[in-house]
Amino acid sequence: MANVIGTTNAPDTAGVLGKSAKSAGVKGIAEAPGQPGTAGVNPAGPGVYGESDMANGVMGKSREGCGVFAESVKSTGAYARSYEGFGLHGESTKNSGVVGVSRAWFGVYGESKDEEPIEFWKPFAELDKELHRVGHLLEDVAATGAEAFDPNTTAAYRLFPLPSHPTPQQEMTLHPPKRKRGIGIGVVGKSGTGRGVLGQSDSNTAVEGNSKSGIGVYGSSDSFEGMHAVTNSLRTAAITAYNDNPFGTGAAIYAKKAGNMGVAGFFEGGVFVTGDVHVRGNITADRDICCMGADFAEDFNIADPAQAEPGTVMVLGEGDHLETSHAAYDTRVAGVISGAGNYRPGIILDKQSSDQSRKPVALVGKVYCKADARYGPITKGDLLTTSDTPGHAMKAADPMRAFGAVIGKALQGLGNGQGLIPVLVSLR
Incomplete structure (x- = not known):
């Protein structure tokens, strides 16, 4: 039996409330091996909810194990969302900031949807504050929700219908305004001196990019190579390009050099071509031109x-x-x-x-x-x-x-x- 039990059926009232001006509001310590210091269980809502105006909503720290560990049998192990900052931020001084491992699916999956509806959890206690802040009063909890407002002068949210008896963890649906902000980025990798994104595989594709109408994989650099490819294979090429459209006129590889300095392509070694070569400019040879014809x-x-x-x-x-x-x-x-x-x-x-x-x-x-x-x-x-x-x-x-x-x-x-x-x- 637990030493402390908090139970309530009243709306907008916590079962257990911990408050501190200088330390943790609630602190749980477990001495039994394998047991959590604090456990949160909810059959239909978040097991643990953390909110902060200025710092981390939830913070986990560990000297030898995971700072935060998330596991799910049928859904997402860890889900993070942010409207102005990082949805998920991982940082490490000696090892990986974020590690994603999967036995049968994506190790890490990133998706960006600029104009899609977003759902997230918010305490019902904050509803009135939110409504007042955007200039709309909610007189009754069963109201149909806030009306449309100008997103350029007020918060970029629209509140939708609420149930008659909201709970402390009432689900709300928020729609960001349709501002046509452009294309979002599914995954961003940044590094000061190391690799921004690293993909490794023993027998399959390490990094794959697919796009229906844009660039499959894009690489750029201010002072070094935009893309770098190396292979130790005895037979295959470091870079392979195909244009699989038999009726297409586009090239499998295209290179363009701006200005009159430098060249669009440089090969250190032999070049073997099985098809025709068409040149619109001059051909200059420092050594012999050898032809197989007679x-x-x-x-x-x-x-x-x-x-x-x-x-x-x-x-x-x-x-x-x-x-x-x-x-x-x-x-x-x-x-x-x-x-x-x-x-x-x-x-x-x-x-x-x-x-x-x-x-x-x-x-x-x-x-x-x-x-x-x-x-x-x-x-x-x-x-x-x-x-x-x-x-x-x-x-x-x-x-x-x-x-x-x-x-x-x-x-x-x-x-x-x-x-x-x-x-x-x-x-x-």
């Missing part, structure tokens, strides 16, 4: 695209078009259509969109070329020129006629018939 080509409008397949010898045609060669020792020779055999162009100039049929023509370098040895066997090193066979080269047997009509030099021989041979293009 020739230096340029796009031309083609007069007879059906016949001008890779390896075909081309000559100047009407206007700005090239056409398939069809005469021996033609000084109009322009080059060979690039891409035959296992050679591909290394550089293509004048690549542009056009309603004309355009193809790359090798002007310098190695290219596979159609050749016809019926005019004479071709050996390695022979100079080649146009032939009467459309699109085919032949050995330049007549030096006088070959001047200005040479395609290049054969890199492989062709004893008879027709075929593709590698040629070092060098127009002369």
Whole structure:
């Protein structure tokens, strides 16, 4: 049996009242291990209620255990709300200020709702004071509540209907005014010299951000990196970005640098790209530019695209078009259509969109070329020129006629018939 028992059925009257001008109003001490110093039990309201105008409503202190411990089987273990300050503030000189642990759900969950109705508990004894403060009198406890008022000149609350017989812990619903104050922050992490927010996981996502119409994760810094990513993995990247919309035009990674100093992206190490690279500015290389292709080509409008397949010898045609060669020792020779055999162009100039049929023509370098040895066997090193066979080269047997009509030099021989041979293009 308890040493002190306080019981009352009168409204607005405490069962036990403790009051002190210089120390605790009520102090409970328990010497039995595992038992609380003070216990508050209420089947339908708060077990313990603390209120203060100037200091902490409830304060818990411990040298070795939890300062305040909250546990719930089906609901929130600890719930904190504030209208102008922190809903929950945790501070520690040597360890975590706030720790959230969950075996099957969120360890810590933060949500911000600027314009949602808020419910909280308030002693009925404070109701008259609150109503007078906002300039509305409540003549009867069964009244329908206070009317609307100007939130810019009075308190930012609206009182709603009260029951006929309110209890000392009467629940009230308060609605903050719809001021369109902007977006609230679900979770804020701040630190002077350490981490503002730390997420750790052994086998899953440490920190995840999701947004329907805003930024999923936002990082900023005044004097250091806005976001920093490090991995020790042998295969995966430190930062991975995907744009999963197959019809979207946005980039998976976008970087922009303000001003003319510095660069938007810096890579210390190699860069590997599997797709096309489009550059609107200049390209400057301090060392070599290496291309896997074999020739230096340029796009031309083609007069007879059906016949001008890779390896075909081309000559100047009407206007700005090239056409398939069809005469021996033609000084109009322009080059060979690039891409035959296992050679591909290394550089293509004048690549542009056009309603004309355009193809790359090798002007310098190695290219596979159609050749016809019926005019004479071709050996390695022979100079080649146009032939009467459309699109085919032949050995330049007549030096006088070959001047200005040479395609290049054969890199492989062709004893008879027709075929593709590698040629070092060098127009002369």
